Amino acid sequence: MSTTVSRTAEHLALAEAVTAHNYSPLPVVVTAAEGAWVTDVDGRRYLDCLAGYSALNFGHRHPALVAAARDQLDRVTLTSRAFGNDRLGPFARDLAALAGMDLVLPMNTGAEAVETAVKVARRWGYRVKGVPDGRARIVVAAGGFHGRTTTIVGFSTDPVARDGFGPFTPGFDVVPYGDAAALRAALTPETVAVLLEPVQGEAGVVVPPPGYLAAVRAACDEAGALFVADEVQSGLGRTGATFACDLEGVTPDVYVLGKALGGGILPVSAVVARRDVLGVVTPGSHGSTFGGNPLAAAVGHAVVRLLETGEYQARARELGARLSARLSELVGSGVTAVRTRGLWAGVDVDPALMNGAEACRRLAACGVLTKDTHGSTIRLAPPLVVTEEELDWAVDRLAAVVTGQTAGSSPR
Numbered sequence: 564m565s566t567t568v569s570r571t572a573e574h575l576a577l578a579e580a581v582t583a584h585n586y587s588p589l590p591v592v593v594t595a596a597e598g599a600w601v602t603d604v605d606g607r608r609y610l611d612c613l614a615g616y617s618a619l620n621f622g623h624r625h626p627a628l629v630a631a632a633r634d635q636l637d638r639v640t641l642t643s644r645a646f647g648n649d650r651l652g653p654f655a656r657d658l659a660a661l662a663g664m665d666l667v668l669p670m671n672t673g674a675e676a677v678e679t680a681v682k683v684a685r686r687w688g689y690r691v692k693g694v695p696d697g698r699a700r701i702v703v704a705a706g707g708f709h710g711r712t713t714t715i716v717g718f719s720t721d722p723v724a725r726d727g728f729g730p731f732t733p734g735f736d737v738v739p740y741g742d743a744a745a746l747r748a749a750l751t752p753e754t755v756a757v758l759l760e761p762v763q764g765e766a767g768v769v770v771p772p773p774g775y776l777a778a779v780r781a782a783c784d785e786a787g788a789l790f791v792a793d794e795v796q797s798g799l800g801r802t803g804a805t806f807a808c809d810l811e812g813v814t815p816d817v818y819v820l821g822k823a824l825g826g827g828i829l830p831v832s833a834v835v836a837r838r839d840v841l842g843v844v845t846p847g848s849h850g851s852t853f854g855g856n857p858l859a860a861a862v863g864h865a866v867v868r869l870l871e872t873g874e875y876q877a878r879a880r881e882l883g884a885r886l887s888a889r890l891s892e893l894v895g896s897g898v899t900a901v902r903t904r905g906l907w908a909g910v911d912v913d914p915a916l917m918n919g920a921e922a923c924r925r926l927a928a929c930g931v932l933t934k935d936t937h938g939s940t941i942r943l944a945p946p947l948v949v950t951e952e953e954l955d956w957a958v959d960r961l962a963a964v965v966t967g968q969t970a971g972s973s974p975r
């Protein structure tokens with residue numbers, strides 16, 4: 564291999580030359596993938612422990628999802644919502660049932676679904692709650708991540724996400740995450756919604772204190788505000804339950820879903836809520852050319868069917884318990900803290916040893932793909948189809964990296 568010209572270097576150089584630099588990828592160029600494994604252009608194999616930021620919860624090219632897509636490709640892929648299609652109704656019916664809700668508003672990306680929820684909450688505030696026009700406020704949590712539109716980055720607390728993109732949409736109040744008293748204090752008669760992640764993914768798998776989500780629920784009820792749970796990353800099996808809110812026995816008014824809803828095949832997102840909330844949307848007031856297209860609905864429906872079995876949630880629970888136990892052994896040996904929820908972990912690498920990006924480079928060099936966030940945190944989110952052996956193998960490599968013993972490790 565060392566005698567051949569690296570195709571990796573060529574591809575990286577090309578992409579670097581002709582694409583905007585809004586990412587700084589690891590030096591791995593993937594050309595094929597199956598299940599939990601990817602293969603790069605130089606023939607090296609890696610265990611994918613990022614899983615497309617949880618868009619690949621069911622692994623790469625899950626046979627049932629690929630079959631659903633392939634079947635639909637041979638029928639019809641796009642109609643626009645100017646006409647009906649025979650895939651949207653069954654998908655929405657079963658997604659609403661999975662979520663215990665009434666209605667679905669299909670979109671494409673997670674950010675679009677968040678935008679949709681913001682619009683729905685505001686209109687609900689004016690038309691149902693009776694907030695004076697133009698006065699609606701939405702309470703959000705510091706450290707959260709909800710996407711990249713100008714409205715969304717406008718209420719982000721991450722300076723890198725905001726810098727140079729103003730002016731921003733008004734109407735948002737930021738409170739510290741995990742502090743129920745601060746949240747309660749921020750609610751006013753003009754608050755139409757509280758929007759937050761039940762577990763903050765991009766922040767580094769930040770799990771709020773026990774009882775926080777129930778306190779958010781109660782505060783919203785008292786203030787007559789909607790609880791909008793952004794489960795784009797935490798939802799659809801990752802945490803060991805269908806929704807992260809389930810783990811706290813809490814039901815929000817609105818779920819925002821995306822990422823894994825498209826099975827890692829195409830962007831599929833949705834706002835899922837009760838009829839009295841989503842009913843405020845009227846023809847012409849909101850839409851998307853691709854939202855609810857038959858290809859997306861066919862794949863999304865197949866995702867819902869996988870989740871109906873409960874198998875993936877159970878795997879996340881069982882493997883997550885193992886992951887949590889194994890990672891906690893590393894605390895004090897190159898790792899300063901670990902947070903887990905199901906098969907999802909934020910691992911804080913001791914910054915005195917190396918930063919998160921360096922740890923991820925070393926992990927990739929020994930066959931494990933993941934990505935750092937916020938300086939020194941590594942996020943582990945392998946596909947839920949990963950085996951226990953593969954998971955152990957990845958944790959062994961992580962242990963070697965954070966203790967500086969990676970010599971001799973190599974990709975499979």
Ligand SMILES: *Cc1c(COP(=O)(O)O)cnc(C)c1O
Pocket residue numbers: 616671672673674675677708709710711760764765793794795796797821822
């Ligand atoms: C990724 C993410 C989004 C945005 O989804 P995109 O498909 O990238 O627009 C929104 N909310 C949360 C919690 C996310 O993790």
